[in-house]
Every structure is written in C-alpha cells, then in structure tokens.
Amino acid sequence: MTxxxxxxxxxxxxxxxxRWLLEISPGVFVGYLSARVRELMxxxxxxxxxxxxALLVYSVQGEQRLAFEVHGHDWTPVDFDGITLMRRQTVPDYVPANRPPRKREPSERPAYEGAAMRDETVWKRREARRKFRRK
Structure with a gap:
C-alpha cells in the first residue's frame, strides 16, 4: 500500500x-505500486x-511494516531503535537575556461552577440583582 x-x-x-493512485481526498492519494514505480513517482x-x-508512506517488511519519505516538510522521519518516528522541529521559547521567565501565579478568583459564573461582570450583576430583590 502506498x-x-x-x-x-x-x-x-x-x-x-x-495515473497510478486514487485520490480519495484533496491531496491524498492511495494505491498499490511496485517499488520501482514508487521510486520513479x-x-x-x-x-x-x-x-x-509532500509525504510518502509505503509498506515494507519489518516491525513497523511501513516507511516514510518527506519533502519540504517540518517533520522529518528519525530512526529510533529500529522504529521510525516523525520528529517535529520546535522553536525554542524566546526569553530576553535580562529578564527571567515569568512565573505563573495561582488564580485569585474563587472557583465557581459554570462558565458564566467565572466572568466577573456576570457575577457582579447577579449579586446586584440579589441585593435588589432582598429590599
């Protein structure tokens, strides 16, 4: 399978x-090819x-039973103890030299249930309605 x-x-x-493969979705082609035709293609x-x-995946004999070829892609196939994995290039986080990374502080808001209660303005409006009803 290719x-x-x-x-x-x-x-x-x-x-x-x-000519050789069936396009099952825009840009996705599948089919059975000989190794020679696959290489020429x-x-x-x-x-x-x-x-x-472009990304090519085809059947081979072995543990994983498939192999990858890539062109113009950020992900590259890497052999890891006999298994081919796809490695994605990562961009390191930018941290200025004169400033340490920012530490995240725990949220000071109380944990109310429901997304609407987390919004501070909605919470204030509901409190104002409750006070108005009590009078």
Missing part, C-alpha cells in the same frame, strides 16, 4: 499522480512540488 499526501502543490502534479513528485509539501 499513500501520498500533498499540500500546496501545482494542480498538474495532482493530475499526474492520478516520488522522484517526479520532488521535481514538481515547488514550494509545497
């Missing part, structure tokens, strides 16, 4: 892939993808 996922690619590339995808992204 799966190709395309994002922001020229329409001609999507039409080209329909992937070379063609890389050639025409431009600024878009």
């Amino acid at each position: 799966i190709v996922v395309l994002t922001a690619v020229p329409p001609g590339l999507r039409g080209h892939l329909t 992937w070379d063609r995808v890389i050639e025409f993808v431009d600024d878009g992204r």
Whole structure:
C-alpha cells in the first residue's frame, strides 16, 4: 500500500499522480505500486512540488511494516531503535537575556461552577440583582 499526501502543490502534479493512485481526498492519494514505480513517482513528485509539501508512506517488511519519505516538510522521519518516528522541529521559547521567565501565579478568583459564573461582570450583576430583590 502506498499513500501520498500533498499540500500546496501545482494542480498538474495532482493530475499526474492520478495515473497510478486514487485520490480519495484533496491531496491524498492511495494505491498499490511496485517499488520501482514508487521510486520513479516520488522522484517526479520532488521535481514538481515547488514550494509545497509532500509525504510518502509505503509498506515494507519489518516491525513497523511501513516507511516514510518527506519533502519540504517540518517533520522529518528519525530512526529510533529500529522504529521510525516523525520528529517535529520546535522553536525554542524566546526569553530576553535580562529578564527571567515569568512565573505563573495561582488564580485569585474563587472557583465557581459554570462558565458564566467565572466572568466577573456576570457575577457582579447577579449579586446586584440579589441585593435588589432582598429590599
């Protein structure tokens, strides 16, 4: 089984892939291909993808029974003790050099039930109505 996922690619590339694979959703193609056809097709995808992204998932023999190929993607396949995992690039949090990170303080509001009670203005209005009714 072969799966190709395309994002922001020229329409001609999507039409080209329909020669071998079935498009089940916009940009998602599935089908059965030989290894040779799959490699040639992937070379063609890389050639025409431009600024878009492409992801190829296909069946192989082994523990996981599948392998990944990516192009123009933030996530990269990484071998971890024989298992292929997808690693996402993370952006480190920006902390100015002259200021330590801000510590979160516990909320000072009482924990009322219901989302409307958490809104301070709604709570004040309800208190004003109760006082008005008592008079």
